[in-house]
Amino acid sequence: MVIMKRDVDINEISDGRRYKSNDMIKVGCAECSGCSDCCRQVDDTIILDPYDLYQLEKGLDTDFDSLMGKNPEPVIELGNADGLLLPHLKINNSSGACSFLNDDGRCSIHRFRPGFCRLYPLGRIYEDGGFSYFLQIHECPYPNKTKVKIKKWLDIDDLPAYEAFVLKWHDLLEDVRSELSGISDLSDRSRYTVAFLKRFYQTPYDTGRPFYEQFYER
Ligand code: SF4
Numbered sequence: 752m753v754i755m756k757r758d759v760d761i762n763e764i765s766d767g768r769r770y771k772s773n774d775m776i777k778v779g780c781a782e783c784s785g786c787s788d789c790c791r792q793v794d795d796t797i798i799l800d801p802y803d804l805y806q807l808e809k810g811l812d813t814d815f816d817s818l819m820g821k822n823p824e825p826v827i828e829l830g831n832a833d834g835l836l837l838p839h840l841k842i843n844n845s846s847g848a849c850s851f852l853n854d855d856g857r858c859s860i861h862r863f864r865p866g867f868c869r870l871y872p873l874g875r876i877y878e879d880g881g882f883s884y885f886l887q888i889h890e891c892p893y894p895n896k897t898k899v900k901i902k903k904w905l906d907i908d909d910l911p912a913y914e915a916f917v918l919k920w921h922d923l924l925e926d927v928r929s930e931l932s933g934i935s936d937l938s939d940r941s942r943y944t945v946a947f948l949k950r951f952y953q954t955p956y957d958t959g960r961p962f963y964e965q966f967y968e969r
């Protein structure tokens with residue numbers, strides 16, 4: 752599953768168009784009709800943002816450390832995402848597929864699946880202080896796709912608040928990466944990335960409270 756690429760020519764991987772959430776787009780795949788290909792090729796590409804983590808904590812009644820823990824095996828792990836230490840979904844060691852793909856080839860966390868899973872095969876392009884959606888034309892080989900409104904495809908509560916968060920998070924990551932690039936001492940860099948991780952992921956969210964206010968507080 753290729754979710755988001757940096758430094759790529761959008762014209763090579765898309766139809767060249769930018770879309771907004773009220774636009775219709777050809778992605779409908781009859782609820783995958785028994786296919787689970789993209790969930791079997793996730794590798795380390797499903798990077799989680801704080802909203803994804805909040806949803807997992809709430810949906811699974813758990814916390815970051817337990818998701819990273821060994822009971823029965825970790826379902827998320829940390830990776831280097833352009834210089835930052837960020838969590839991504841971990842593949843299951845025996846199946847090689849996403850840890851949340853069940854034996855029937857369905858997503859066991861469908862109701863609270865991460866944003867990148869909701870997005871696929873769309874991508875986001877950030878420009879001019881905002882972002883648009885684009886269609887990754889080389890992803891999802893399902894034939895004769897039907898047109899669906901992007902808003903419906905994403906299936907996220909309070910989409911305007913979510914999109915505002917997505918943009919804020921993107922800008923924050925850019926700022927943090929830029930700040931990090933100015934820190935040459937390795938142990939200072941490590942302390943910075945660990946503190947960032949702790950603030951936005953490791954410190955548990957109160958799942959009895961709405962997410963966005965907690966995110967902006969942090
Ligand atoms: S590749 Fe397409 S049809 Fe197959 S599981 Fe993914 S989104 Fe569904």
Ligand code: SF4
Pocket residue numbers: 789790793797840849850851852853857858859860861864865868
């Ligand atoms: S979380 Fe669900 S939709 Fe996302 S890759 Fe895993 S099984 Fe597929």
